[in-house]
Amino acid sequence: MEVSYTLKYPINKTIARVATRKYISFYQEDKSCDQVLLNFAKLDFNTLQKMHKRELCDITRWWKELNLANELPFTRDRVVELYFWSLGVYFEPQNKVARIILAKVWNIDAAENLAPYMKIFYTALLHLYKEVANELAKENKSFRVNFPISEVNEKVGESLFTRGGWYHGNTIPRMEEYMKNGIETSVIPNLTAASWLGMGDEATKEAFKWITTEPPILIASSIIARLLNDIVSHEREMERGDVASGIECYMDEYDATKEEAYMGIRKLIEKNWKDLN
Numbered sequence: 001m002e003v004s005y006t007l008k009y010p011i012n013k014t015i016a017r018v019a020t021r022k023y024i025s026f027y028q029e030d031k032s033c034d035q036v037l038l039n040f041a042k043l044d045f046n047t048l049q050k051m052h053k054r055e056l057c058d059i060t061r062w063w064k065e066l067n068l069a070n071e072l073p074f075t076r077d078r079v080v081e082l083y084f085w086s087l088g089v090y091f092e093p094q095n096k097v098a099r100i101i102l103a104k105v106w107n108i109d110a111a112e113n114l115a116p117y118m119k120i121f122y123t124a125l126l127h128l129y130k131e132v133a134n135e136l137a138k139e140n141k142s143f144r145v146n147f148p149i150s151e152v153n154e155k156v157g158e159s160l161f162t163r164g165g166w167y168h169g170n171t172i173p174r175m176e177e178y179m180k181n182g183i184e185t186s187v188i189p190n191l192t193a194a195s196w197l198g199m200g201d202e203a204t205k206e207a208f209k210w211i212t213t214e215p216p217i218l219i220a221s222s223i224i225a226r227l228l229n230d231i232v233s234h235e236r237e238m239e240r241g242d243v244a245s246g247i248e249c250y251m252d253e254y255d256a257t258k259e260e261a262y263m264g265i266r267k268l269i270e271k272n273w274k275d276l277n
Contacts, residue, residue, distance in 0.1 A: 002026045012277060015088045020045060051093060056083050059103050079103075089195050098198030101132055132197055159184030167243040172252045179268075182226035182246065183219055192218060220276040227269050231262065 005022060024041050027033050060079050063069070069077040086103040159181050166173055173181070183189070189211055196203035211218065227246050234245035244252070250261040 013273075015084075017045070017048070017087060017091050048091065048093065051096070052087060052091070055096065055100055055103075056080065059083055059100060086195075095199065097135070098195065101194065101198045135198075155184045156187055156190050163243050172244045172249055174253050175246070175249050178244075178246055178249045179223055179226065183214075183222040186222040186226040186229070188222040188225050189218060192221075217276060220272040223272045224269055224276070227265050231265060 002023075005026075009019065011019065020041075024038070024045065027041070028038055056079075063079045083103040086099045090099060162181050163185060165171070193208060193211055196207060230246040234247040237243075237245055238248070246265055247258065247261045250256060250264050251258065254260070254264065256264065
């Protein structure tokens with residue numbers, strides 16, 4: 001059973017704390033298990049879970065006070081999901097501040113289709129960055145805020161502008177062009193920078209500059225995120241008349257059915273997983 005689970009959910013494709021909970025269940029069924037080690041593992045899991053619950057309560061309270069879900073009803077209200085996403089980046093107790101910052105940025109950046117005149121969104125975003133900047137200034141780490149705002153966010157804006165051109169021109173781009181633009185619309189480079197904001201001294205200026213070099217590991221991560229998102233959201237986006245997703249681009253370029261496009265996209269995802277590993 002343990003082998004089957006590991007084959008289905010390998011370490012590089014699962015959430016560490018989810019895997020931990022599952023492994024505790026496996027381990028306690030082992031007749032040769034160390035009871036002290038087992039008790040320690042359970043204590044560690046439960047203690048961290050309580051911390052994560054408190055963090056989620058704080059983030060949920062912040063999100064409700066922000067009131068973006070009511071002011072901008074077309075945004076997706078999914079605080080728990082996006083906080084869980086941040087746990088996949090780092091669950092350790094020492095990364096509490098970084099985790100909260102990332103969850104907040106991810107919640108706001110999730111509204112990627114907002115038009116420039118949506119002042120409510122931009123005001124909320126600026127307030128968030130000001131809050132983060134004030135915290136980082138206490139540790140002489142203000143450069144971390146200035147970097148993602150001035151460089152990474154600019155690329156996201158350019159890529160969304162390109163998507164807008166496709167939409168208004170009723171254009172279905174070729175897959176190569178779509179994926180190149182999708183590296184930025186995935187907002188993975190943006191979130192990578194955001195995930196380092198609250199980290200320790202390992203998040204140096206050199207580390208932030210590394211993001212702008214478009215390293216292969218970041219490119220592969222971005223393409224995986226972009227295409228996985230397309231698979232689960234393209235039908236909903238088609239219904240509301242959005243720009244073509246990777247599914248439509250694949251179908252148009254290769255004269256494929258929807259099912260064939262799914263298979264083709266999944267092969268591209270698997271290829272990038274190999275590049276990532």
